[in-house]
Structures are given as structure tokens and as C-alpha cells.
Amino acid sequence: xxxxxxxxxxxxxxxxxxxxxxxxxxxxxxxxxxxxxxxxxxxxxxxxxxxxxxxxxxxxxxxxxxxxxxxxxxxxxxxxxxxxxxxxxxxxxxxxxxxxxxxxxxxxxxxxxxxxxxxxxxxxxxxxxxxxxxxxxxxxxxxxxxxxxxxxxxxxxxxxxxxxxxxxxxxxxxxxxxxxxxxxxxxxxxxxxxxxxxxxxxxxxxxxxxxxxxxxxxxxxxxxxxxxxxxxxxxxxxxxxxx
Ligand SMILES: CC(C)(COP(=O)(O)OP(=O)(O)OC[C@H]1O[C@@H](n2cnc3c(N)ncnc32)[C@H](O)[C@@H]1OP(=O)(O)O)[C@@H](O)C(=O)NCCC(=O)NCCS
Numbered sequence: 001x002x003x004x005x006x007x008x009x010x011x012x013x014x015x016x017x018x019x020x021x022x023x024x025x026x027x028x029x030x031x032x033x034x035x036x037x038x039x040x041x042x043x044x045x046x047x048x049x050x051x052x053x054x055x056x057x058x059x060x061x062x063x064x065x066x067x068x069x070x071x072x073x074x075x076x077x078x079x080x081x082x083x084x085x086x087x088x089x090x091x092x093x094x095x096x097x098x099x100x101x102x103x104x105x106x107x108x109x110x111x112x113x114x115x116x117x118x119x120x121x122x123x124x125x126x127x128x129x130x131x132x133x134x135x136x137x138x139x140x141x142x143x144x145x146x147x148x149x150x151x152x153x154x155x156x157x158x159x160x161x162x163x164x165x166x167x168x169x170x171x172x173x174x175x176x177x178x179x180x181x182x183x184x185x186x187x188x189x190x191x192x193x194x195x196x197x198x199x200x201x202x203x204x205x206x207x208x209x210x211x212x213x214x215x216x217x218x219x220x221x222x223x224x225x226x227x228x229x230x231x232x233x234x235x236x237x238x239x240x241x242x243x
Contacts, residue, residue, distance in 0.1 A: 016064035023073025
């Protein structure tokens with residue numbers, strides 16, 4: 001049984017299907033905010049970015065949701081119910097996949113690897129606030145194509161994911177939003193998510209270092225702490241439909 005939500009007449013929010021894989025990869029393979037110069041210089045870096053998110057579509061597709069408009073995937077929320085398990089899968093399967101594909105030339109000349117390695121090396125001294133995974137075990141990533149933003153799609157995807165987590169009895173979720181993703185930070189604040197802390201790190205963009213503030217947001221889905229779904233958002237009223 002698949003739940004589908006009707007939103008604005010212009011789009012629907014529904015569970016991810018295998019046929020959506022390319023559309024989802026296109027959204028996550030083109031992040032216009034993170035290292036845009038490197039992405040322009042090395043267009044096949046997008047393949048790497050999409051592969052680095054492939055845990056969600058390939059190992060936990062049931063926790064992914066898409067927004068479809070005019071027959072195309074225009075937004076996607078990629079979730080993981082158990083963050084600790086997701087990290088294990090990433091170390092065991094995704095990281096080796098990235099290395100293998102990089103060495104085999106699947107990403108073309110990987111001129112962006114050095115800035116990424118420099119960033120990882122510089123992060124070794126970063127102090128990360130602990131996220132209480134008992135209270136906030138799930139996490140998510142979200143992206144909407146530029147032309148489709150500010151129409152309530154992001155908020156509708158969040159509502160759908162929260163309902164999904166609630167149905168599974170998941171206690172809560174958290175997420176990270178970098179200062180170079182200002183739309184994300186504004187969006188999560190508007191949704192009224194809890195502020196779980198922040199920390200500073202440095203990103204090498206291929207030319208120079210950038211200071212980044214990483215915000216951690218979260219939401220409890222059990223008990224009185226639960227925020228009312230969609231209360232602060234512009235999500236259209238959604239009617240569950242069962243197909
Ligand atoms: C963040 C993102 C997913 C929001 O999706 P969206 O479909 O545009 O969001 P919605 O239309 O549901 O917006 C809900 C509310 O969030 C706030 N918001 C969303 N985008 C905003 C922006 N650019 N500036 C200020 N507030 C914003 C608004 O209050 C908005 O309600 P309103 O339009 O009635 O004022 C989208 O901007 C995006 O894909 N950004 C690039 C990727 C990204 O930053 N992902 C998050 C990484 S941490």
C-alpha cells in the first residue's frame with residue numbers, strides 16, 4: 001500500500017520509486033551552493049556528489065520521498081531512520097564505491113579531490129556537538145530544483161517524512177545545515193525545528209578557505225515536544241490518498 005499526498009495542483013508528493021533514481025541524482029549532483037567553481041570546472045564532479053548520496057536511494061529507498069511536477073522529479077527528501085546504521089553502510093559500501101569509481105576514471109579527472117581531502121584533514125580538530133541519537137535517531141537531506149522553490153514543496157516533503165517517521169514510531173530526527181546553504185537555514189527556522197547547536201569548520205573551495213558555521217536542527221516526534229506538523233510552513237493542506 002502506497003500513500004500519496006496531493007499538494008498544490010502543480011505537484012504531488014509521493015514515495016520514491018526506482019524510476020526516480022536519475023531525477024534524484026540530478027538534484028543531488030548539482031548543489032549550486034557547495035564549491036560551485038569546482039563543479040563548473042569539473043562537470044563530472046556531479047556524478048561523485050550523486051554517488052555520495054546513493055546510500056539513501058540504494059540502501060534505504062523506503063525512507064525517500066519525491067515531489068513530482070509535470071511528470072518530472074522536482075524535489076527529493078532523502079531520509080535515514082537509523083543514523084548509526086546509515087553511517088555503517090556509508091563506511092562499508094559508499095566510501096569504497098567512491099574510491100573505486102574515482103580510480104577507474106568514472107568521474108573524469110578528479111581535480112576536486114584535493115580540496116575535499118584538505119577540508120577533511122582540516123576538520124580533524126573540529127569539535128562536533130553530540131547529537132542525542134536516542135531522541136533524534138533519524139536524519140534527512142532535502143533539495144528542490146531552483147525553478148520550483150518557494151511553492152511549498154520543501155515543507156510538504158518534510159510533513160510527509162515526519163508522518164512516515166511517526167508511523168514507524170521513530171522518536172525524532174536531526175539534520176545539519178551549513179551556512180553556505182542559506183536557503184536551508186531559513187527554511188528549517190521557518191519550520192520551527194529545534195536548535196540543537198552549531199559548530200565551525202573550514203571548507204576549501206578549490207581556491208581558498210571559507211569559514212562555515214554548521215547548524216544542527218532537530219525535532220522530537222514523541223510526546224509533548226512534538227511540533228505540530230506543517231504549522232509554521234506554507235505547505236498546502238494535504239489529503240492522504242491510498243493507491
Ligand atoms: C531549502 C529548500 C529545500 C526549501 O524548499 P522550498 O520548496 O523552496 O520551501 P518552501 O516553499 O516549502 O518554503 C517554506 C518556507 O521556508 C522559508 N523559506 C524557504 N526558502 C526560503 C528562502 N530562500 N529565503 C527565506 N525563507 C525561505 C519561507 O518562510 C517559506 O515559506 P513562504 O514561501 O511562505 O515564505 C530549497 O530552497 C532548496 O532546495 N535549497 C537548496 C538546497 C538546500 O539548501 N538544501 C538544504 C541543505 S541543508
